[in-house]
Amino acid sequence: MSQQTVLITGATAGIGRTTALHLAAAGYRVIATGRRSQELDRLRAEAPAGSELHTQVLDVTSTESIEAAAAEVARLTGGHGLDVLVNNAGFGVMGPVSELSDADLRRQYDTNVFGLMAVTRAFLPAMQKRGSGRIINVSSIGGRVTFPFMGAYNSTKYALESLSDAMRYELAPFGVQVVLVEPGVIRTEFADTAMGPVTRFAGTAYGPAIAKAETLRTRMEATAVGPEVVAKAIHRAIASASPSARYVAPRFGHLMLAALNITPTRLLDWGFRRVSFLTRKELAPVSAPQPLAAAR
Ligand SMILES: NC(=O)c1ccc[n+]([C@@H]2O[C@H](COP(=O)([O-])OP(=O)(O)OC[C@H]3O[C@@H](n4cnc5c(N)ncnc54)[C@H](OP(=O)(O)O)[C@@H]3O)[C@@H](O)[C@H]2O)c1
Secondary structure: OOOOEEEEOOOOOHHHHHHHHHHHHOOOEEEEEEOOHHHHHHHHHHOOOOOEEEEEEOOOOOHHHHHHHHHHHHHHOOOOOOOEEEEOOOOOOOOOHHHOOHHHHHHHHHHHHHHHHHHHHHHHHHHHHHOOEEEEEEOOHHHOOOOOOOHHHHHHHHHHHHHHHHHHHHHHHHOEEEEEEEEOOEOOOHHHHHHHHHHHHOOOOOHHHHHOHHHHHHHHHOOOEOOHHHHHHHHHHHHOOOOOOEEEEOOOHHHHHHHHHHOOHHHHHHHHHHHOOOOHHHOOOOOOOOOHHHHO
16 A cells, blocks of 8 residues: 555644654654744654654644645645544633633634644545545543533544534545544643643632642542644544544543443532532632622
């Protein structure tokens, strides 16, 4: 089989970066994309000798940026287009859902959902025309279960799960396969990006619980594994002649999902509230709500 061309979004860090290097070493022609051009330069310099790793600036929320990347892919592949698109770029807005602004929710959906779909639409026509291609969407275990203070992020991954299921049915007749990769807790820059701004909720009823969120983060990070596990799962999803609909990485995530599925909701709620300090005594007093008329 001739060399396959794979484009990865969000390859300046974490899972995307590791996957770019892993696939380049495995003999794929990789187009690693991201917003930080300096990081892309560093990535290119780290590519294994003899491998083919190209880089391209791509912000998934920018139409112009997507168009420029699509033009570069057409040029690089002589009009063939991508064999595989890995939609990996994403981040998490953390915080109590009721305290998040419209702007928070919009920027979360702009990258994780609308950006991903815009990139997909840009590269899909060449796949449909050829009658072959594969789209790997990096979702999360958090696309199957919701964690406290992660509702906004989790909801984007739930959306991605559903959109991917629909595309899997709808694109199969065109020879295009859609696969979900669902990482568990992975050691990357993700937590720093997500947890950085949560101190802004200090003045809300959730302030004391949020202040302790660092403890929760430390507990979760104790179970974290390196991004190579996800890079390997993505590789399996690309290389398989007949890929599964979902790849959980690491594989023991299946056990967690199975356990969560059979746990009664009341018990699950109790557990989640306990570990994230969502008990009445941990909440700061809430000032009396303003009557609607007075609030206007
Ligand atoms: N780490 C985990 O525990 C975990 C678990 C489940 C799922 N995931 C998913 O795995 C994917 C990769 O996350 P990660 O853990 O590798 O986090 P990371 O180390 O923070 O990397 C995220 C990547 O996404 C990029 N990105 C963010 N917004 C972008 C945009 N608008 N356009 C292009 N690129 C953008 C970042 O680029 P910049 O350098 O430009 O910011 C970075 O390269 C995400 O979809 C995440 O939801 C992660």
